[in-house]
Amino acid sequence: MRKKIKIGLTILLSAMLVFSIAGCSDKKESLKKVRIAEVTRSIFYAPQYVAIEKGFFKDEGLDVTLTTTPGGDKTMTALISNGADVALVGSETSIYVYAQGSSDPVINFAQLTQTDGTFLVSRDKIDNFNWDMLKGTTFLGQRKGGMPQMVGEFVLKNHGIDPHKDLNLIQNIDFANVANAFASGTGDFVQLFEPTASIFEKEGKGHIVASFGKESGHVPYTTFMAKQSYMKKNKDTVEKFTRAIYKAQQWVDSHSAAETAKVIAPFFENTDLGLIETVVDRYKAQGSFATDPILDEDEWNNLQNIMNEAGELPKQIDHSTLVNTSIAEKVIKK
Template sequence: MPNHWMQRATRACLMLLALAALPGAGFAKDTPEKPTLTMAVGGLPGLYYLPVLAAQQLGYFKDEGLNVTLEDFAGGSKALEAVVGGSADVGAGAFEHTLFMQAKGQHYRAFALMGRAPQIVIGVVKSKADQLKSLADFKGAKVGVSAPGSSTDLVLTVALRKAGVQRSDISAIGVGSGATVLAAVGSGQIDALSNVDPMMTKLTRSGAIKVLVDTRTVKGTKALFGGTMPAATLYAPESFIQKNPKTTQALTNAIVRANHWLQTASDADLLKMVPQAYLLGDPTLYLDAFHNVRDAYSPDGLMPEDGPATSLRALSSFDSRLDPKKIDLSATYTNQFASKAAAQLK
């Protein structure tokens, strides 16, 4: 009889060990409430959203028990519309969306930081370089942005205002963030451009544009904004986070792990992970662009202490929709999930 019980106990132990070896089994106690969900992304081919791409391609979402469908949009404002409309559960987009939504009386919260710098470059098309020597010369210019109202547009507006030019003084034209950018520049549709990599590195390297403002580094970002400017985040309606804390934690775990991977990934690792279609037929260019923006990726997913205030100060300086006295910054983000995710990687 004792042998019988010992055999059963041994089999049970072996079964537990086998389960523990399964991918993601360590998180079984925190099984996501919503294992299948949709994430709206404001331009997946752009390096701005590389942590999302890495988390998907490297299987980090799956490791967390998640089946995430990535819905790609031309810009962050379009992705936000999908989340607001309910066709997407969470969004990957700029932190400032949470500020504007709160101003409308709707509560959205960023829960994982991907970018601590906007990664946005403002440049002038070569044929217009003699006329548009600085942003102060942009009055009347046609300027390409990924989508009106997106972060490329907002960073442009901040930079223009600093140069004494109002957003209403220029014409903003949506040109996406992929190959459509090249077409807009090549056809003479725009005079200048505010956009992200790898397109901006490609255009700079070919001599098609001249760079005037560069927020691909923390240093360049602080020069323009006077502090840390949080950029790409994962965000969701407050109701989603409250209802699905384990799912939110699982998403954060995957993104923070992807952030961590990007800090040390080799060029070969990166080229193996990124789909061929995103390399623009030029792997060397893509790698150059990646190294241009690498400093912008958050190492731990945590919102910097001065980040939300910097964002609100910059945006409220020109947008009357944002009254700093009426915005509760503490309700626009949380480090609760990222802190736990970062601790697991140590």
């Protein structure tokens, strides 16, 4: 009798396990897949990683896959060729695509960062830095036409420095090799992202003397965007995606840099946790992380002013043409 009961329990438990596995499988299959292409892997994008690690996307019924496609051109190519559903890249790329006469424009629907994310790093330690110190020096800048370089030139001009006359401006080095070039001895000053800027400071290779983010004001530096056709066919998905990002933005805003660092650490396995915290704290302090996904008209106009100042604006484009704020507004109201 006991043997029969034992066999019966075994069968029951096996059946429960099968149904449990099937249930999990069904749940996973029911999740809507969304492919994200990010322009680079950066602590600057902390809220995105929080949305993944805290399960905010899954809570919305989304199964996201994240791929790093280095460079704005590669990221936009992935989006346009249907290699990705959503791109995280600078808003200037959507302007470039539209200016080329695209029949399916790329629409900005959720802003992630609202300032430039680069810092001015000096080879020598400077206690009382002022921007005039750059005149006559060799400045290692970023790629021509990219947001870092355009913001850099915008800030320099605001301080009375003509980057093409007052400096020996070097900007023919690939984004991935700029830091290595400076570390090898090229340039007196360099424009760097984190965590490289802080790593250089820690190792004595350079010293952070100014923030381009503080100097340039609010600008849609990195935004989630998708093709207009995708957004029309996947309205619910885009709304759920935006809601997950908003939850993450609010989470980062209301939690300490140390807590955020611990959550996003899996995305930066080779970076010291203390350094991640330092970088998150620096970006939080200067308001780089947007606290909501709305890309407003003032920010859009500031972006075009910066592009125009750099001679890279193909034509003035209305905010309503390439920006959709209705989804973000709806998400925030709910």
